[in-house]
Amino acid sequence: MKGIIVAGGLGTRLYPLTKVISKHLLPIYDKPMIYYPLSILMMADIKQILIITAPTDHGQYKRLLGNGTQLGCDFQYAVQNQSNGIAQAFIIGENFIGDDKVALILGDNFFYGIDLTSELQALTNMDGAYIFAYEVADPDRYGIVELDQNDKPISIEEKPNNPKSNYAITGLYFFDKDVITIAKNIQPSHRGEYEITDINKVYFQRNKLQVKKLDKTIIWFDMGTFQSLNDASQ
Structure with missing residues (x-):
């Protein structure tokens, strides 16, 4: 299994800081933000990792992380020229992924929990798609999954005005090799972006989507606001 970290985007919720530095390079306590999603992929024993950045930040990531050999990994880099959505990462990374399964994590996602390692390593042999759900107080900010008993x-929605549940889909996804073909066939949303929610919907319609509901022994942050940056640094 290979891994992708999506570290592009404008980070507008963190202006003016992100006018001069990539959001994913901001400090979380004593480390750059991107170290945390990187550590999740390494916990899953994923060593081949593609880091997708905005054009202006490409050199900064290469200077920070290098080729990965110092961590026992193989890092490659690619550029997302425009913020066209998370799902575009699979098209950008098509040659990198090849016929392998792939885990994708958003560069602003923070996970912490003592049981994570064994859980993640077990997913390297999964089929279909596997996502994580986390109960939140503000579900209208996220992709949402509705679950039965x-x-x-039961259903998946992207940032709904009237959410059917409080379970946000976190920014960590595991997919089989079909994800590339699926990504090529989805259409832009009303936001003009290729939504990863639409990829999840295809797997759901094929009855190949598995959801793991995270309990409160696992901590998850979307580090996209000043408050969440502060919380993650505690």
């Missing part, structure tokens, strides 16, 4: 998905 057996934690099976």
